Amino acid sequence: MTLLTVEDVHKRYGREEVLKGVxxxxxxxxxKVVIGPSGTGKSTLLRCVNxxxxxxxxxxxxxxxxxxxxKTDINHIRxxxxxxxxxxxxxxxLTALDNVRLGLVSVKKLPKKEATDRAMAELxxxxxxxxxxxxxxxxxxxxxxxxxxxxALAMDPKLILFDEPTSALDPELIGEVLAxxxxxxxxxxxxxxxxxxxxxxRSVADEIVFMEGGVIVEHGPPDRLFRSPEKxxxxxxxxxISELYGQEGR
Amino acid sequence: MFPSPSFPLTAETWLRVGPYIPVLLRGLGVNIQIxxxxxxxxxxxxxxxxxxEVYAPRPLAxxxxxxxxxxxxxxxxxxxxxxxxxxxRTFNIPxxxxxxxxxxxxxxxxxxxxxIFRGALLSIPHGQMMAARAxxxxxxxxxxxxxxxxxxxxxxxxxxxxxSSVLKDTTLAWGIGVVEVMxxxxxxxxxxxxxxxxxxxxxxxxxxxxxxxxxxxxGAVEKRLRVPGLETRR
Amino acid sequence: MNLVxxxxxxxxxxxGLVLTLExxxxxxxxxxxxxxxxxxxxxxxxxxxxxxxWLASGYxxxxxxxxxxxQLLTIYFGLPTVxxxxxxxxxxxxxMTLNTAAYQAEYFRGAIQSVKAGQMMAARSxxxxxxxxxxxxxxxxxxxxxxxxxxNELIYMLKxxxxxxxxxxxxxxxxxxxxxxxxxxxxxxxxxxxxxxxLFYLALVLILTLVLRWVEGRVRIPGLGTPRRSV
Ligand SMILES: Nc1ncnc2c1ncn2[C@@H]1O[C@H](COP(=O)(O)OP(=O)(O)O)[C@@H](O)[C@H]1O
Ligand SMILES: [Mg+2]
Numbered sequence: 267m268t269l270l271t272v273e274d275v276h277k278r279y280g281r282e283e284v285l286k287g288v289x290x291x292x293x294x295x296x297x298k299v300v301i302g303p304s305g306t307g308k309s310t311l312l313r314c315v316n317x318x319x320x321x322x323x324x325x326x327x328x329x330x331x332x333x334x335x336x337k338t339d340i341n342h343i344r345x346x347x348x349x350x351x352x353x354x355x356x357x358x359x360l361t362a363l364d365n366v367r368l369g370l371v372s373v374k375k376l377p378k379k380e381a382t383d384r385a386m387a388e389l390x391x392x393x394x395x396x397x398x399x400x401x402x403x404x405x406x407x408x409x410x411x412x413x414x415x416x417x418a419l420a421m422d423p424k425l426i427l428f429d430e431p432t433s434a435l436d437p438e439l440i441g442e443v444l445a446x447x448x449x450x451x452x453x454x455x456x457x458x459x460x461x462x463x464x465x466x467x468r469s470v471a472d473e474i475v476f477m478e479g480g481v482i483v484e485h486g487p488p489d490r491l492f493r494s495p496e497k498x499x500x501x502x503x504x505x506x507i508s509e510l511y512g513q514e515g516r
Numbered sequence: 517m518f519p520s521p522s523f524p525l526t527a528e529t530w531l532r533v534g535p536y537i538p539v540l541l542r543g544l545g546v547n548i549q550i551x552x553x554x555x556x557x558x559x560x561x562x563x564x565x566x567x568x569e570v571y572a573p574r575p576l577a578x579x580x581x582x583x584x585x586x587x588x589x590x591x592x593x594x595x596x597x598x599x600x601x602x603x604x605r606t607f608n609i610p611x612x613x614x615x616x617x618x619x620x621x622x623x624x625x626x627x628x629x630x631x632i633f634r635g636a637l638l639s640i641p642h643g644q645m646m647a648a649r650a651x652x653x654x655x656x657x658x659x660x661x662x663x664x665x666x667x668x669x670x671x672x673x674x675x676x677x678x679x680s681s682v683l684k685d686t687t688l689a690w691g692i693g694v695v696e697v698m699x700x701x702x703x704x705x706x707x708x709x710x711x712x713x714x715x716x717x718x719x720x721x722x723x724x725x726x727x728x729x730x731x732x733x734x735g736a737v738e739k740r741l742r743v744p745g746l747e748t749r750r
Numbered sequence: 751m752n753l754v755x756x757x758x759x760x761x762x763x764x765x766g767l768v769l770t771l772e773x774x775x776x777x778x779x780x781x782x783x784x785x786x787x788x789x790x791x792x793x794x795x796x797x798x799x800x801x802x803x804w805l806a807s808g809y810x811x812x813x814x815x816x817x818x819x820x821q822l823l824t825i826y827f828g829l830p831t832v833x834x835x836x837x838x839x840x841x842x843x844x845x846m847t848l849n850t851a852a853y854q855a856e857y858f859r860g861a862i863q864s865v866k867a868g869q870m871m872a873a874r875s876x877x878x879x880x881x882x883x884x885x886x887x888x889x890x891x892x893x894x895x896x897x898x899x900x901x902n903e904l905i906y907m908l909k910x911x912x913x914x915x916x917x918x919x920x921x922x923x924x925x926x927x928x929x930x931x932x933x934x935x936x937x938x939x940x941x942x943x944x945x946x947x948x949l950f951y952l953a954l955v956l957i958l959t960l961v962l963r964w965v966e967g968r969v970r971i972p973g974l975g976t977p978r979r980s981v
Contacts, residue, residue: 318871345877355872358974359891369876372886403973414872421876522833589955590948591909593916594927598944601934606753606941684817691916698819705827713828720816720824727815 268329269294269456270425275314275324277307284310286480287324292425295454299467299488302477303503308460309352311477312427315458316340316347328424345373348418348426353434354410356402362389362413363398366420374421388416392446408439412446419450426450428459464507468492476500523710533714536704540715543697544722547686550617550696554682557622562629567659569630570637580630587627592688595620600692617689625682632674636667669741676734680727687723697722753942759933766929767950773911773925777846778904784847785854792855793862794884806855813852819913821845826917839922842914850907857903861896862888895975901962905955912951926950 270292277285284307292298300308313319315326317333317340326333333343356365366385370376376384389395392412402410411431418426428447432440444466451457451470461467467474468488475485476499484491484500495501523529568580587595600616603609611619640663648658690698701719705712791806798804813821826841836844865888873883915928924932930947934940 316875318875341877341879343877344875347875349872349875351868351872353868355866355868357869357872357887358866359894359971368886369878372882373877401972417876523831525832586948586952589909589952591912591927591951593912594930594944594948594951597930598941598948602941602944606939680815684819687817687819688913690819691913698823701823710831712831713824716820716824716828720812720820723817723820724812724815
């Protein structure tokens with residue numbers, strides 16, 4: 267039932283301790299939304315999960331495999347964890363199709379034909395089949411982010427980590443990306459989403475995690491957390507967010 | 517073709533290089549004279565060409581561009597032979613190898629320096645010229661008092677590249693018989709064959725020092741002359 | 751004074767032109783392989799703590815900081831004293847290759863480092879190894895970004911290959927400039943011969959510049975690198 271376990275993860279950059287002991291568990295099919303002021307270690311936490319950033323201490327398991335163990339083949343783990351970046355990071359020199367196909371061919375060693383079919387199917391899933399031949403620079407931000415979601419999906423991940431997937435987008439392009447993510451959640455994908463989109467959080471999150479200063483201050487189901495936060499810091503943050511983005515969040 | 521005897525680079529061989537160092541330095545002094553001469557010539561002509569290319573009416577600007585294109589496209593050594601043998605033998609104009617070297621390398625450098633200045637001139641916002649003209653400065657005074665001082669500061673970065681490349685090119689003057697460091701090295705080679713390798717390595721080391729010292733100095737000047745807000749876009 | 755040009759010079763000059771192109775192509779090709787390796791080492795060998803990094807950096811600084819002519823004469827006149835004798839042609843090719851490799855290493859390094867950091871991270875997040883990421887993501891981008899400086903380097907070496915005959919003018923160094931010297935030594939037409947040689951070089955530079963721009967346009971990918979300014 268438990269897919270991911272994060273146990274007491276610490277990370278410091280120089281003198282600054284960015285993660286001061288973060289623990290969480292994620293069940294299969296669950297969507298967790300992480301919120302919190304910027305600079306509090308949300309991205310760092312996501313990157314520690316697949317060791318794009320090496321945690322200083324603490325342990326992480328994906329199912330029964332210890333991600334943080336030196337014996338684990340980390341590339342094998344990463345292939346099972348999708349990652350969607352704030353600024354997309356599509357491979358600049360490859361078409362949308364090749365962006366989705368590269369991991370299938372080079373990591374999963376799928377035959378070319380099979381990889382192409384699979385990649386096209388994933389582009390179809392995010393509504394961009396017709397853009398298969400386009401280079402990233404020829405796509406809008408929203409389209410680029412959808413391709414990058416397709417790239418993650420193609421690997422058949424057990425879990426996808428989203429790091430502020432809509433923060434770099436113009437307001438009118440946010441909807442198309444959220445729509446794809448909402449459908450994924452409904453289809454039972456397991457996801458951790460760092461976002462400020464409170465509307466999204468409210469409607470799809472099974473749990474909201476509020477982080478500040480490198481620790482998880484409070485977590486709970488969205489209904490409760492939004493209506494009656496236990497910690498004053500949480501209430502304060504939620505108030506500021508709603509001032510910024512309007513009552514409902516965006 | 518060579519007998520290929522073996523003279524390993526022992527400490528003893530290196531010690532024998534010592535007495536030749538003053539001779540090499542004297543040769544290097546000539547390289548530095550060529551360098552100073554060619555940079556000065558290249559600087560003056562380069563600015564003129566750049567001004568022509570940017571501000572002159574079309575036919576004149578074209579002449580400037582054609583000039584720069586010629587001197588950028590012909591190898592240094594060909595220019596040296598053209599200027600030295602061409603002038604002195606074909607046209608009977610008595611030029612010394614030294615003068616021919618300064619001319620050939622200087623005009624070549626002017627083409628490159630013109631490219632640097634031109635880029636700098638074009639990167640100065642149009643408003644600067646307009647503001648100067650609005651104050652009542654004529655076009656020439658506007659260029660000399662407002663545009664050029666800014667352009668020259670902006671040129672320093674590109675200039676440091678040009679410096680290290682022309683410094684190295686001065687050795688080519690050897691080809692037309694200037695008695696500079698390569699010629700001195702050849703004399704020593706003739707006199708003391710086993711020293712050939714260490715002598716050339718010593719020359720190489722001297723250039724290494726000059727190149728890095730020169731670049732450091734230009735960097736320092738660049739820092740001294742830096743004006744807040746006036747920077748090359750990178 | 752009367753200027754004399756002679757069609758009889760043409761065959762030898764054409765042969766010289768072929769040798770010039772050969773020398774340029776060989777040193778640029780070999781230099782690209784060696785230079786790319788040096789560039790990769792300087793970026794990925796682990797920096798200041800790796801001996802490989804220092805070796806590569808020392809090499810680059812030495813060959814960029816000293817004149818090509820000094821390198822050529824060191825190889826041709828100096829190496830025989832320790833038992834390594836090369837023909838004028840080989841001395842020239844070796845010197846040019848070692849020299850251009852150092853410059854190309856810097857261009858490759860610059861190109862690799864201008865690939866955004868997120869590209870490596872995205873590749874690793876898919877489960878690629880570092881080597882796979884470099885091969886499939888970093889290098890294909892770096893190789894395109896390196897085309898403009900590499901083209902300049904090619905033109906530079908095309909011109910600088912003219913110094914090969916300064917060691918000794920023989921069949922192996924009878925390049926465009928060497929051919930000019932040979933004709934001049936028999937005709938004593940100094941100015942005419944060297945101006946013709948100069949025009950040959952100009953024509954080569956012009957043609958190669960156009961070809962390289964065409965290639966650059968052909969492999970251009972939207973969003974990668976900045977378009978060359980016209981003019
Ligand atoms: N690679 C890094 N090197 C040094 N400091 C970093 C690095 N990445 C993040 N940080 C610092 O760690 C802190 C947390 O960053 P981050 O995890 O990106 O926060 P968030 O995603 O919540 O905005 C910030 O103060 C940031 O400056
Ligand atoms: Mg972040």
